Amino acid sequence: MVRLSPAEYSYLRSSLETVPPVRPDARTVAQFRxxxxxxxxxxxxxxxxxxxxxxxxxxxxxxxxxxxxxxxxxxxxxxxxxxxxxxxxxxxxxxxxxxxxxxxxxxxxxxxxxxxxxxxxxxxxxxxxxxxxxxxxxxxxxxxxxxxxxxxxxxxxxxxxxxxxxxxxxxxxxxxxxxxxxxxxxxxxxxxxxxxxxxxxxxxxxxxxxxxxxxxxxxxxPILFVFAVIGNSILIDPSLEEEAVADGTLTIGWQQGKVVAPLRYLETYSSSSTAAATSFVDPSAKKQNSALAKSGGINLEILKKAYELALDAGSDVAESLDLIIKLDREEEAESGPPAMF
Missing domain, CATH: 3.30.230.70 (GHMP Kinase, N-terminal domain)
Incomplete structure (x- = not known):
């Protein structure tokens, strides 16, 4: 787990909680690396x-x-x-x-x-x-x-x-x-x-x-998607830094236009983010985070948002991957199987 200073944690967390979230690598919430x-x-x-x-x-x-x-x-x-x-x-x-x-x-x-x-x-x-x-x-x-x-x-x-x-x-x-x-x-x-x-x-x-x-x-x-839950923000394919400030990760399966099992939420408080939250975040925000940590679950509105995002992202991701398959088959037909790159 990456370790962030209190200032880094606060800046990154606040940036990812804005509407829309501002990710460090400028990706949108539904964009893969x-x-x-x-x-x-x-x-x-x-x-x-x-x-x-x-x-x-x-x-x-x-x-x-x-x-x-x-x-x-x-x-x-x-x-x-x-x-x-x-x-x-x-x-x-x-x-x-x-x-x-x-x-x-x-x-x-x-x-x-x-x-x-x-x-x-x-x-x-x-x-x-x-x-x-x-x-x-x-x-x-x-x-x-x-x-x-x-x-x-x-x-x-x-x-x-x-x-x-x-x-x-x-x-x-x-x-x-x-x-x-x-x-x-x-x-x-x-x-x-x-x-x-x-x-x-x-x-x-x-x-x-x-x-x-x-x-x-x-x-x-099927395809498995991992989302980072940061406050009310949902981010697909989180980076190491985004996971470090996340409240938890949500795993959702997608297959041929439908959301499928598993649907799993896992709290991911790192030692660095916990320390930063305890020493730097204001009391009201810290209270909200603690309530989430003790709840053992996830807010239904967040779950609904992740469900809809998985439906939208699944079709786009599958279409892009299918295009890779198509181009590789066309190249193989012309020049033989690709070498390891």
Whole structure:
């Protein structure tokens, strides 16, 4: 955590509480740090991405897959390593579990995109390495990189039968990578696993309706947004200094135009900001901050504002990331896969 003097804390805090907030790097409340990205540059992976942010953050994600029995396999496996952090750090394990649950809870991915036959499915292995991160919470950087890696992922095309319920048959794939199938695209010729418990628009649907739903519904990875809550201000993708003066951080998931779980608020009083608040802020403001700290929650108006900001920012961020994918595919078609930069 960055340490601020009382004067620095007061100036930064008051600047971020103005309407509109004045951020140190002149970003708007819904603007991410500038980034540089490349996809599909690791030839040994089914999908890959690398993201660098303007302040020195850097993350690499590779996606691999293997065939496993559906009943005994965990279809989504996420592993996260971070430079300067122990491999057994509980925080990294918690972040990995968050992404695993976020993806595992998507029936379109697990029951359609990864399903091969009635007995076998693809199991995804998503390996992320955070080489550098200028901040306390790496979720934003990880989420953007995982999104790009999954969007660039292609899986071998199944050419054997999808029905092995009568006699077990090992899946056979087309060995021509030109015929591989995008993970986010519709997979032709595969039988989705009907879910009898699926509710669509509040009504019970039949297995046939579920199969049609999975087949005709496009899928894109979810994105996790981290907001800094500073008084009545909400800031997306907070910097290290902004987190140092924040009352807390709010994590919100977004997927295909909707806000999804998780929705989590975490108070982030640093020792420096607490000391600064105690020694420098006026008594009325200090009383307000203490009430927030003891409440164990977040103001509903702030939550509503963050919800609306996530809806607006999600579409813009996804559109920008999709454009990166499109440009990389066009460049790859002309000159081959990009090299690591």
């Amino acid at each position: 500038p980034l540089q990205a490349a996809t599909n540059f690791m030839p040994t992976c089914y999908g890959s991405a690398r993201v660098r942010t303007a302040d020195g953050g850097e993350c690499i994600v590779g996606v691999k897959a293997k065939v496993a029995r559906t009943v005994s396999a965990k279809l989504i496996n996420v592993s996260i390593d971070m430079s300067g952090t122990r491999d057994d750090d509980p925080a990294l394990a918690n972040i990995a579990l968050t992404f695993e649950k976020l993806l595992q809870d998507s029936p379109i991915l697990t029951a359609e995109k990864l399903r091969l036959t009635s007995r076998f499915s693809f199991t995804l292995f998503i390996d992320a390495l955070v080489l550098a991160h200028n901040g306390n919470n790496p979720l934003n950087l990880l989420s953007l990189t995982i999104y790009l890696a999954l969007m660039s992922t292609r899986l071998p095309k199944l050419i054997s039968s999808t029905d092995d319920s009568a006699a077990e048959e090992i899946p056979v794939f087309d060995d021509d990578w030109e015929n591989s199938v995008p993970l986010t695209g519709l997979i032709q010729g595969q039988a989705p696993a009907p879910r009898h418990d699926l509710l669509l628009d509040g009504k019970q649907i039949t297995p046939e309706q579920a199969a049609l739903f999975y087949k005709t519904t496009p899928w894109k990875p």
